[in-house]
Amino acid sequence: MGQAERRCARDLAAAPGGSVAVRGWVTAVQRKRDRVALTVRDHTGEVRCVSQDPAVLAALEPATPHSGVSLVGEVRPGRGEGVQLEIERVESMLPAADPLPLKGNSAAADRLDYRYFDLRDPERFAIFKIFSAVETAIRGYLAEQGFISIHAPRITGGGSESGAAVFQLPYFGETACLVQSIQFYAQMAIGAGFDRVFDIGPVFRAENSLTNRHATEFTCLHVEFAWMHSHEDLMALEEALIRHVLNEVADQHGEEIEELFGLRVNPFEAPIPRIPFARAIELVADDDEPRAQLTARDERALSKYVHAELGHDFVFVTDFPAEERPFYTMAADGEGADGLSETRSFDLLWRGVEITSGCQREHRSERLYDQARADLGDAALDQYLGKYYLDMFNYGCPPHGGFGIGLDRFLMLLLGQPSLQETSFVFRGPERFTP
């Protein structure tokens, strides 16, 4: 007896006559003395499978919700407009133990412990199907724009400049770190003349944050390119990229997202508003304290303002003061109106949450050394940073810049999920490094 051809639930109506196999797991069972009806779900949908054959009934005796099955049979008209499978034989019967590891109302920690089971929920699976579609759209767009994919290392000798938020690990008698960002490696590709690169992969933050927007490991898109003129070029690219991604997601998964998540994906037509930091503070500050960055509250208030006044879910905040931006950020020409020195930098907010930080990098060697010295002190320059980063700028490094997007966070906002625990395939936080 040969293997029957598999047919997915979604494609079953199109099956010609002849035997096909339906493979997935049981979501519902109805038994009467002389018949059985199973609902079987696979990664594409559900199908009703029925039989009155005593051999089939016997073989399906152990079938309970979440049992795995492979059922061979004929596709027949079903009740209503659909089709159903008239089961002829049971190819696999993989029973589920009792009790199941999770119930509908299981605690969040249990859901993470039994993630393989938690993810059987079609809504949760859809998150990762759409995550994959988002990634494909990103890669397609960037390739079209002449970017190549690189794979920066995740173990690094640097990173300890910035202090506490770095995971360290013993490395053959020395101490290495896990990257918080692959920016320096993307810049190395630029210094080598790669021109336009991106990297999608894990980054690590040893931060003891328990907010819904933080994880100790997450998937980050990093984009870096050479020969740009200012941070405007970065924002133009990112805007076009996000527009493309939302269009692709709406085309491919718009209906499913509306059905499962009650949300419409709205690709935007209007340009994303650009608001300089100094103006943003005027718009949202609830006190007169001078400040050099936005709080989470500021970000929410600004997005609310932009949504109400300008009708946009996204907003670029630009020209942050140098005080709170890293040393490699290029300073703006001249000073800001408030006397703070401004930078060629930006954040992108979506629905009140920051999803990007980016800037033009300082590539002029002398200025970069000055800024590094002022920020980190002379000692830092003699060490790793000097040899493996700053030195690169002595050899004709072109003007360049880049930005990162946390993809788990992007998906959280895209699909209206309450936290990264839903959009990380296997979440990592300060209290969680299993399974």
Added chain:
Amino acid sequence: MGQAERRCARDLAAAPGGSVAVRGWVTAVQRKRDRVALTVRDHTGEVRCVSQDPAVLAALEPATPHSGVSLVGEVRPGRGEGVQLEIERVESMLPAADPLPLKGNSAAADRLDYRYFDLRDPERFAIFKIFSAVETAIRGYLAEQGFISIHAPRITGGGSESGAAVFQLPYFGETACLVQSIQFYAQMAIGAGFDRVFDIGPVFRAENSLTNRHATEFTCLHVEFAWMHSHEDLMALEEALIRHVLNEVADQHGEEIEELFGLRVNPFEAPIPRIPFARAIELVADDDEPRAQLTARDERALSKYVHAELGHDFVFVTDFPAEERPFYTMAADGEGADGLSETRSFDLLWRGVEITSGCQREHRSERLYDQARADLGDAALDQYLGKYYLDMFNYGCPPHGGFGIGLDRFLMLLLGQPSLQETSFVFRGPERFTP
């Protein structure tokens, strides 16, 4: 004065009249009293740029090999069949310090230290352009076959079962590990009903190996899918995948590879030979010692035999004895001719080097527990492995299997490179975690 439109070296001949900008770095300078000629390289090729304008000559005074430049001018017929740029103004002049960090004959360690400079070699850049093309081809093929991309975590609580070759790191008062393989997470996706998944990203091996084929961190493709019937299905998929990748690479980069590396990419037509392990040993063993795995010498000898006798650069070695395969490997039905119990497993060799290990996984709960107990002992089952891996098989987990391909190694063989140091963007080995 507005920004001139950039034109890459490759596309320069197609430039219409009007000013364009050539941006890259200088590879050669010729100066006479009243004229200058620079060769400028960008990521697409080289172009000769000339001027007799005294202002341009003055601005290009600091230009030496490896200086960055952006030159605006008119495209004119050059010597021979090419074109050259008649420089009108110097938009950027980014001098290279003297001396340069590397010379033509620099030691390997220096080349890794100054990787940003080492990679300016067009041959080395080509490796990563082709790496990106390989990745795009892999993703395209797998998406067409219904696979989605997942991002498994790289920090894990498991992995210590297998002993010494795992990096450990302090994790908020506990000890976590870096993944050696994301297989268990890919299987978790299968257990959750994701059906077909792949993951491309870093994996980590704390092995003190200094061979040309080993690294402590490398980029791995992992493929896992459900509802297969035996390891034959895995090999069929991998063969089709590699055929597709080689075809794409030959189409897009075949000429360039021939020119730079003196190699022809030969997409194969004939099926990859499958040779059972027991037969492979008969073919290549130089002694009668019983053995359960192939040595590096065996692998080279077998590839040599297959190339000579069967005319193929690839060979699948199948049905390895259970003794040396991990506990999760599905046993074959019946026993092998030599009395060793065989498994539904395979390796893929390419030009004498293993690039893949794969198998059908044991999904039948009782057998899997038995195999785990026999291999790892009862204690291992009570710990991480039992709760977060074995337990999954109690709930209707479908038949499935998978394989991994080390992509740095794949590129090494594809482009005839002497070691992974050439095909890892930034190499990591036991003596190397910088830059």
